[in-house]
Amino acid sequence: MQTTTRPPACGDDVRQLAAAARNGDAAAWRALVDRYGGMLRAKCFSYRLSSHDASDIVQTTWLIALQRVDQLRSDDHVGGWLARIAERECLQVLRRKSREPASVDPFEVDLPDGTTSSPEREIARSWLARILPGLVAELPASQQALFKTLTGMPELNYVELARIMDRPVGSIGPTRARTFARLRMMLESHEVDAGFLT
Numbered sequence: 001m002q003t004t005t006r007p008p009a010c011g012d013d014v015r016q017l018a019a020a021a022r023n024g025d026a027a028a029w030r031a032l033v034d035r036y037g038g039m040l041r042a043k044c045f046s047y048r049l050s051s052h053d054a055s056d057i058v059q060t061t062w063l064i065a066l067q068r069v070d071q072l073r074s075d076d077h078v079g080g081w082l083a084r085i086a087e088r089e090c091l092q093v094l095r096r097k098s099r100e101p102a103s104v105d106p107f108e109v110d111l112p113d114g115t116t117s118s119p120e121r122e123i124a125r126s127w128l129a130r131i132l133p134g135l136v137a138e139l140p141a142s143q144q145a146l147f148k149t150l151t152g153m154p155e156l157n158y159v160e161l162a163r164i165m166d167r168p169v170g171s172i173g174p175t176r177a178r179t180f181a182r183l184r185m186m187l188e189s190h191e192v193d194a195g196f197l198t
Contacts, residue, residue: 018075033062036079040086047090048168057089064089094169098159128187135186143179150176 017035020028040061044054064085072081136147149161162169 014078015075018072018078022069022072022075029066032078036082039079040082043083043086044090047094048170049090049093050170050174052174053093053170057086057093060089061086097169097173098157135183138186139179139182143175143182146172146175147179147183 014035017028017031021032037058040058041054044057049057061082065082072078136144139147145165146161149156149165153164156164158169158172161167161172165172167175
């Protein structure tokens with residue numbers, strides 16, 4: 001009868017990696033990143049954060065873990081410890097986003113101190129105000145709705161916008177960026193660039 005050698009249990013493997021990482025073993029850190037990186041990204045996405053925010057949070061989580069590895073109370077619970085760090089970072093990002101003003105006046109132009117609006121600039125603004133509704137109408141429905149809400153209620157933050165639009169908070173920023181990028185391309189096709197109003 002053949003005898004087989006059992007591989008180390010998953011818990012034993014994690015304990016060994018955590019202990020080695022605490023002692024500064026770079027290979028152990030890489031193994032922990034490989035093992036838990038996907039879980040940390042999934043944790044971020046459960047908070048409806050964007051891919052960019054999730055990547056930032058995962059990197060921050062590993063940095064904090066590296067700085068505080070001596071605070072890990074049990075090598076058996078390294079996954080839970082990392083998850084708690086990521087959760088705190090997710091909540092901080094959501095709190096920060098809830099305080100950010102969500103809107104931008106599409107006609108807002110930073111002028112040098114003492115510069116007054118010229119007749120040419122006013123004509124340009126008037127022409128832009130006439131063509132903009134038609135361009136907005138060419139946007140996908142979700143982007144149209146967001147643009148109209150942003151410009152109609154500029155005082156709203158991301159949390160309030162998400163509630164009004166019945167969308168996840170984490171989707172507002174990326175949708176806003178796509179909306180304005182698309183509008184910018186459409187305006188450029190009408191020969192409107194960043195210098196048009198200056």
